[in-house]
Amino acid sequence: MDAASTGGAVLAAVVLLGVLAFAVVRPRGLPEVVAALPAALLVVGFGLVPVAAAVDEVAALAPTIGFLAAILVLAELARRHGVFAWAGNGMARLSGGSPRRLLGAVFVVAAATTAVLSLDATVVLLTPAVLAAAAAVGARARPAVYATTHLANSASTLLPVSNLTNLLAFAASGLTFTAFAGLMAGPWLVAIAVEYVVLRLYFRSDLATPARPAPTQRRPAPVAALVVLGATLVGFALAEPLGLPLVAVAAAAVVVLGAVPAVRSPRETASAVARAANLPFLVFVLALGVVVVAVQRGPVQGWLAAIVPARADLVGLLIAAGIAALAANLLNNLPATLMLVPLVAHSPGLVLATVLGLNIGPNLTYVGSLATLLWRQVLHGHGRPPSTATFVRLGLVSVPPVLVAAVVALWVALRLGGWR
Amino acid sequence: MTTVLWLVEGSWEACVDAARRLGLRDVVLVHVVDEDAAAGWSGAAAGLFGRGAPRVDTAPFDEAGAAVLDAAVARLGGAPERRLLHGRVEPAVLDACAGADLLVCARDGDRARRGPHNLGRETRYVLDHAPCDVLLVWPGAVPAGVDLPPAP
Numbered sequence: 001m002d003a004a005s006t007g008g009a010v011l012a013a014v015v016l017l018g019v020l021a022f023a024v025v026r027p028r029g030l031p032e033v034v035a036a037l038p039a040a041l042l043v044v045g046f047g048l049v050p051v052a053a054a055v056d057e058v059a060a061l062a063p064t065i066g067f068l069a070a071i072l073v074l075a076e077l078a079r080r081h082g083v084f085a086w087a088g089n090g091m092a093r094l095s096g097g098s099p100r101r102l103l104g105a106v107f108v109v110a111a112a113t114t115a116v117l118s119l120d121a122t123v124v125l126l127t128p129a130v131l132a133a134a135a136a137v138g139a140r141a142r143p144a145v146y147a148t149t150h151l152a153n154s155a156s157t158l159l160p161v162s163n164l165t166n167l168l169a170f171a172a173s174g175l176t177f178t179a180f181a182g183l184m185a186g187p188w189l190v191a192i193a194v195e196y197v198v199l200r201l202y203f204r205s206d207l208a209t210p211a212r213p214a215p216t217q218r219r220p221a222p223v224a225a226l227v228v229l230g231a232t233l234v235g236f237a238l239a240e241p242l243g244l245p246l247v248a249v250a251a252a253a254v255v256v257l258g259a260v261p262a263v264r265s266p267r268e269t270a271s272a273v274a275r276a277a278n279l280p281f282l283v284f285v286l287a288l289g290v291v292v293v294a295v296q297r298g299p300v301q302g303w304l305a306a307i308v309p310a311r312a313d314l315v316g317l318l319i320a321a322g323i324a325a326l327a328a329n330l331l332n333n334l335p336a337t338l339m340l341v342p343l344v345a346h347s348p349g350l351v352l353a354t355v356l357g358l359n360i361g362p363n364l365t366y367v368g369s370l371a372t373l374l375w376r377q378v379l380h381g382h383g384r385p386p387s388t389a390t391f392v393r394l395g396l397v398s399v400p401p402v403l404v405a406a407v408v409a410l411w412v413a414l415r416l417g418g419w420r
Numbered sequence: 421m422t423t424v425l426w427l428v429e430g431s432w433e434a435c436v437d438a439a440r441r442l443g444l445r446d447v448v449l450v451h452v453v454d455e456d457a458a459a460g461w462s463g464a465a466a467g468l469f470g471r472g473a474p475r476v477d478t479a480p481f482d483e484a485g486a487a488v489l490d491a492a493v494a495r496l497g498g499a500p501e502r503r504l505l506h507g508r509v510e511p512a513v514l515d516a517c518a519g520a521d522l523l524v525c526a527r528d529g530d531r532a533r534r535g536p537h538n539l540g541r542e543t544r545y546v547l548d549h550a551p552c553d554v555l556l557v558w559p560g561a562v563p564a565g566v567d568l569p570p571a572p
Contacts, residue, residue, distance in 0.1 A: 023470055032470045099430060123464045124474045131480040138491075140429045141484060145457040149464035205529040205540030209430025210560045284470045332469050366467035390456040391463055 008048050009298030015039045016291050020332060023284070031280040036287035043294035054290045061289045063247060064167045068285075069277040070250035071161050074232070075121035076276035077257040080269075081225035087113070088129030089219035092136040098211035099139040103147055103199065106130055110148045111155040111192050115162050116229060122152040138212050143203035146394060147195075154195050154360045154402050158188040160246075161236070164285070165337040165358045172341045173351040176240050183352055183413045190409040191360060191402050198398040228257050285334070292338040305343050312349030312419070314411045320350045321407045324357025325399065329365050333358045349414045353407055360403045364395035423522040425500075426513050426546070427451045427492050429484070431526035431559040436495045438524055438557045447500040448520065449492050452512045453485045510545045517552050524555045531560060535567030 022035035044054050078084070087109050095102035110130070114122045130148045134141040156163035159181050160170035170180055200207065235249035254273075261269040295301070307323060309316035327336035337358050344350035423444045425435045428451070439447055462476040482504065489502045505512040517523050525546065530537040539547065547554055 024466070026473055029473075031472050036470075120468055120471065120474075123461075123468055127461055127464075128477065128480065131484070134429075135480065135484040135487065138429055138488075140454070141481065142454055142457040142460075146460050149460050152464055153467070204537075205543075206430070208529055208531055210531070212430070278471060281471050288470070334469050362467055366463045388459060388463065391460045 005298075008046070009295075009300070011046065012043060012048050012291070012294035012298050013300065015043055016295050016335065019288060019291055020335065031284070033280040033284040033287060036284045036291065040287035040290035043291055048294040048297065049290060053293055057289045057293050058286050060171070061168075061286055063245075064171050065282045065285055067161070067247045067250060068164055068167055069279075069282055070247055070254055071118050072120060072278055073254050073273050073276045074229075074250060074257065075117040075125060076272060077254065077261065078117060078121070078225055078229060079125045080261050080272070081222045081257065082219075083222050083225050083229070084113075084125050084129040085132075086219050086222055087126065088133045089136075089216065091130065091133040092216045093218065095133070095137050095139070096211060097137045097139075097213040099137075099143065099207045099209055100200075101211075102133065102137060102139050103143050103203075103207060104196075106133070106144045106147045107151065107192065107196055110151040111188075114152055114155045115158040115188070116233060118161060119152040119156045119163050122148060136216055137214055140206045140209070142390070143199060143206050146203070146391070147199055149366075149391075150195055150199070150363050150394070150398065151192065153363045153366075154191045154398075154406075155188065156359045157184050157191065157356055157406070159184075159236070161250075163355075163359055165333055166355055168337050169341045169351050169355045169358075172345040173348050174345075175348050175351075177246060178237050178240070179348075180352075181237075183348070183410065183417060183419070184355075186409040186413045187352075187356060187406040191356075191406040194402045194405045195398060198394075198401065202394055202397060224260075225257060228253055288335060289338055292335055296339060296342070301339070301343070304339065308340070308343045309350065310347075312347045312353070312414065314408070317349060317353040317407050317411050317414075318404070320344060320353040321357035321360075321403055324354040325361025325364075325403055326357075328358050328361040333362050349410070349419055352410055352414075356403060356406050356410060360399060360406060363402075364392070364399045366391070421521045422446045422448065422519065423524060424448045424450055424513075424517050424520045424552075425492070426516075426523060426525040427488050428526065428528065429488060431528050432488055432492055433495065434526045434557045434559040435524045436492050438555060439496060444522075444524075447496065447498075448516070449489055449496075449500050449502045450505060450513065450516045451485045451488050451503070452505045452507070452509045453481050454509070455507060456509075457481065509542045510549070513542075513546050514549055514551065517550060520552050522553050522555060523550050524557065526557050526559045528559070531558070531563055533563055533565040533567050537567075 019036045019039045023032035043049050044051060091102060091105040091109055094105040110122055110126060113126050127148050130144050131141055134144045160166045160177060232249060232253040236246055239246050239249050309319045324336060324340055327340060340354050341351060344354050425439055425447055427435060427449055458478045458481050465474045465476045468474055485504050489504060493500060503516060525543060527538045528540040528543055
């Protein structure tokens with residue numbers, strides 16, 4: 001490699017790390033895109049990415065990003081219809097005051113929310129409802145909170161819509177929506193089951209406190225919103241055979257769920273929808289995609305290609321998932337997805353194993369280890385250093401068994417389905 | 421005699437009932453807001469990379485702690501001192517015990533059998549390092565079953 005291309009590769013890597021660091025520290029609370037967009041222009045300007053390649057990357061990501069925006073808006077509209085408040089009330093009632101039954105209810109609701117409305121909805125919109133449920137029955141919040149945050153990652157493997165990483169991998173895999181879901185159903189259930197066992201053991205003393213039956217008033221179900229969400233799922237499954245784009249189904253659901261709030265308070269709804277769609281985030285993903293292309297053109301991609309397995313046998317699946325989990329923890333799972341998925345796109349099995357690693361792996365450090373260090377520094381600066389002891393310990397005992405069990409389940413699903 | 425009652429969700433009633441039964445006066449009610457749970461949530465929010473760092477509202481944790489103290493005051497009667505503390509649980513409780521004569525706390529492990537699994541990690545740490553006498557109470561009935569080690 002000549003000096004110019006070595007310099008280019010180093011510059012691309014430094015730019016990527018700079019974008020990631022900015023996104024975690026967010027100086028002055030600036031949105032992440034403030035660094036990512038100039039960085040994308042920089043790598044194109046320096047010729048690290050030809051203009052045509054940058055345009056191709058943006059064009060390839062755009063439909064996925066549009067779909068993501070629709071899902072984010074759908075989750076916010078579900079909140080406005082009271083879906084999460086109803087779920088919180090339901091969890092409290094189902095628990096009958098027992099901490100163990102509350103954990104079970106949280107598992108069901110958090111896994112379903114993550115699968116259908118994505119991990120964003122679980123972390124941002126469901127967690128307050130989980131806290132309210134724990135408070136309503138006087139239970140310790142810790143097991144329920146960790147169940148929610150862990151399932152936001154480890155239960156985000158079922159559908160392409162459950163996680164942005166899935167959407168990106170789905171677009172590259174060539175799988176249909178139903179094939180993706182069919183192959184991931186087993187790994188999804190197995191991951192949830194193993195996660196449940198680990199959390200029951202880890203929090204056994206918090207969960208052993210006596211049940212305190214407290215009468216909780218039943219909250220009426222937001223029937224219309226639940227029917228629309230159910231119909232959306234059916235629509236996702238039917239769209240492809242009918243030749244409809246998935247984003248059309250999601251957009252239709254947004255229009256139907258948004259109609260009532262839009263008529264009631266048009267201006268407020270419009271601004272809430274715009275906030276939920278999170279345009280800066282969407283542009284951030286596009287810009288990050290271009291910066292990652294710059295890195296991919298350097299030697300890093302060659303190194304990765306040398307270690308990524310070629311065959312989707314059990315060992316290959318385990319290695320692919322392990323590399324993905326490692327990359328997600330070293331960097332973050334979003335850039336890791338952009339880097340790894342093109343290398344395994346030839347094999348649906350390897351794509352799905354990579355997705356398992358990318359989604360389950362982050363329970364070790366959530367945002368990636370580099371970013372976690374920065375994040376702790378930021379909170380230290382604000383005078384409230386977080387105790388990361390529990391989530392790191394819990395990550396260490398849960399991620400390896402959950403990941404291995406899920407990959408084995410994927411291997412079984414691939415063999416049963418006749419996939420190679 | 422000053423007594424500290426360390427109150428945790430799910431088991432605090434037993435501590436209050438013990439204080440009433442023993443007629444303890446000069447009681448300080450202590451609850452430590454669980455920073456671990458809040459840290460878990462804000463970590464997960466930080467994991468939503470690129471989304472403008474969604475806000476994590478820690479007020480519900482404080483409200484749940486205040487609710488425990490309110491309920492404990494109502495159950496105990498009188499006007500005991502109440503302290504809602506933050507930070508890591510174990511040092512916060514030990515600090516609160518400085519100058520106290522007695523700490524009352526509850527078991528929070530396995531309630532099916534008497535044995536070494538009757539204490540959670542934090543409770544065990546506080547017992548090991550308490551700067552005063554400790555009264556350890558069972559939440560609910562004392563279990564009949566017992567895990568005895570083999571005779572030496």
